Amino acid sequence: MFAMIPLITIGFTDLVAAFLFMYGLKRMSSPVTAPSGIFVAGLGMLAAILVSFLHAFNVTGAAESHLMTNIILILIALAIGGGAAWWSGKKVALTAMPQMVALYNGMGGAAAGAIAGVELFGDEAKGTTELIVTLLGALIGSVSLSGSVIAWAKLDGVLKKPFRVKGQHLFSGFVLLVTLAIGSYLVFAVQDNGTPWLAVPHLIYLFFGLALVFGVLMTLPIGGADMPVVISIFNAFTGLAVGLEGYVLQNPALIIAGMVVGAAGLLLTQLMAKAMNRSIGNILFFDFGTAAHQKKTDIKGSLKPVEAGDAGIFMRYASKVIIVPGYGLAVAQGQQKLYEFVKLLQAAGVEVKFAVHPVAGRMPGQMDVLLAEAGVPYDLIFQLEEINDDFKTADVALVIGANDVVNPAARTDKSSPIFGMPILNADQAKKVYVVKRGQGKGYAGIENELFYGENCNMVYGDAAAVLVKMIEAVRGLGVSAAS
Numbered sequence: 076m077f078a079m080i081p082l083i084t085i086g087f088t089d090l091v092a093a094f095l096f097m098y099g100l101k102r103m104s105s106p107v108t109a110p111s112g113i114f115v116a117g118l119g120m121l122a123a124i125l126v127s128f129l130h131a132f133n134v135t136g137a138a139e140s141h142l143m144t145n146i147i148l149i150l151i152a153l154a155i156g157g158g159a160a161w162w163s164g165k166k167v168a169l170t171a172m173p174q175m176v177a178l179y180n181g182m183g184g185a186a187a188g189a190i191a192g193v194e195l196f197g198d199e200a201k202g203t204t205e206l207i208v209t210l211l212g213a214l215i216g217s218v219s220l221s222g223s224v225i226a227w228a229k230l231d232g233v234l235k236k237p238f239r240v241k242g243q244h245l246f247s248g249f250v251l252l253v254t255l256a257i258g259s260y261l262v263f264a265v266q267d268n269g270t271p272w273l274a275v276p277h278l279i280y281l282f283f284g285l286a287l288v289f290g291v292l293m294t295l296p297i298g299g300a301d302m303p304v305v306i307s308i309f310n311a312f313t314g315l316a317v318g319l320e321g322y323v324l325q326n327p328a329l330i331i332a333g334m335v336v337g338a339a340g341l342l343l344t345q346l347m348a349k350a351m352n353r354s355i356g357n358i359l360f361f362d363f364g365t366a367a368h369q370k371k372t373d374i375k376g377s378l379k380p381v382e383a384g385d386a387g388i389f390m391r392y393a394s395k396v397i398i399v400p401g402y403g404l405a406v407a408q409g410q411q412k413l414y415e416f417v418k419l420l421q422a423a424g425v426e427v428k429f430a431v432h433p434v435a436g437r438m439p440g441q442m443d444v445l446l447a448e449a450g451v452p453y454d455l456i457f458q459l460e461e462i463n464d465d466f467k468t469a470d471v472a473l474v475i476g477a478n479d480v481v482n483p484a485a486r487t488d489k490s491s492p493i494f495g496m497p498i499l500n501a502d503q504a505k506k507v508y509v510v511k512r513g514q515g516k517g518y519a520g521i522e523n524e525l526f527y528g529e530n531c532n533m534v535y536g537d538a539a540a541v542l543v544k545m546i547e548a549v550r551g552l553g554v555s556a557a558s
């Protein structure tokens with residue numbers, strides 16, 4: 076009833092999808108080209124979806140009788156998945172992005188696991204390599220699914236504390252070993268006996284179950300501060316699982332998309348670990364943050380609050396101001412007000428730069444996106460290594476809703492959980508203003524001696540509200556900015 080679609084059309088559409096994925100990813104490497112990169116990669120996804128339909132039309136015999144039902148099922152799945160993604164994407168706050176990314180990763184893992192399930196429970200004969208690849212994809216996809224759900228729960232505050240008991244890592248290792256042993260049995264022992272592996276469905280269920288349990292066990296002990304890195308690891312896992320299942324299905328678009336996501340996730344994980352000066356093994360197996368709760372650091376000096384208006388006026392008469400945005404700015408949604416304040420300072424002849432730490436916020440690139448959203452020109456935004464030497468010559472470092480990324484303990488205190496993490500040298504500016512609501516700690520949960528320094532004043536309040544007062548004070552001096 077349905078005409079066969081020539082394989083060349085499928086191959087060509089696969090190629091187009093792969094090209095669009097890679098080109099889109101390339102454009103995402105700079106904030107200037109990122110929005111168009113996302114659009115291009117989205118077109119790639121559209122081509123990949125289209126190719127799935129072409130595959131569906133390319134069937135004969137018994138499969139043809141199921142074609143219409145399958146297409147209706149695919150369309151329903153697309154409507155539900157696409158609708159939910161559209162709705163959540165529109166609704167999500169920028170601060171809740173990491174949670175959303177965690178859930179999407181989990182969905183990718185689930186999709187890979189589901190493909191593996193269909194393949195494993197299907198009645199088609201499989202060679203040893205195919206079976207190994209299917210099971211590997213099932214394992215990695217399932218770990219990624221359950222681990223991502225735990226990561227989501229931690230980031231969303233549903234799970235508030237890391238769950239740690241003695242011997243936990245040993246137990247998790249044991250669960251993984253048993254899972255691998257079952258997988259090996261399914262591949263080798265059962266096949267060697269001449270028994271089809273399908274004859275042991277309970278072992279396949281157990282394999283999936285244990286893989287899901289391992290994902291939970293692996294993620295539970297990791298602290299909230301490390302969750303973005305964990306998400307990035309699961310992102311790489313999901314890509315790998317999808318790529319492996321693409322091999323099983325002999326679907327080039329899936330293989331390429333999976334490998335691109337896997338490689339990008341791995342690179343991002345490495346970059347984040349480097350920015351925190353920790354190894355990936357340390358992040359996964361070291362109980363980050365516990366030492367800080369046990370040891371109270373002795374900090375000299377006192378906190379010296381000042382009024383927002385006074386700080387604003389001081390900056391109007393400065394020559395050079397470097398602004399360090401952090402997670403609190405995103406919480407307050409103060410980016411528009413911040414740029415309004417910056418334009419006033421510029422109109423008064425002050426040189427203003429932004430210093431962005433690679434792990435400022437809760438997700439890589441969160442600050443760049445936040446500032447871009449407010450229309451801050453890219454040439455005002457500098458990364459850590461580009462600007463760190465500039466603080467020495469700055470009159471003011473204005474730290475807004477940032478804490479850990481300017482904590483000098485990272486340089487000096489060997490017992491600090493953030494020791495060795497490169498930080499922005501805000502303490503080296505002549506004057507430091509720190510905008511935060513109160514005595515709240517940063518993500519690492521530790522004190523910050525910068526706040527007690529001789530050159531530092533605290534400006535207490537919600538970042539957006541403080542910025543409004545600073546703007547009013549500078550305007551009160553007769554300064555106005557061309558918008």
Ligand code: NAP
Nearest residue numbers: 401402403434436438439476478479512513515517518538
């Ligand atoms: P941070 O250390 O978490 O500090 C944020 C500060 O903002 C808090 O001290 C809080 O103090 C203040 N704040 C919260 N809401 C505010 C509001 N509405 N107005 C004003 N201030 C507000 O943030 P960060 O300096 O950006 O550091 C990021 C942390 O996340 C680091 O520990 C980093 O290692 C971790 N991390 C990030 C990534 C990533 O990819 N970006 C990955 C892994 C880990 P108050 O409560 O007193 O207001």
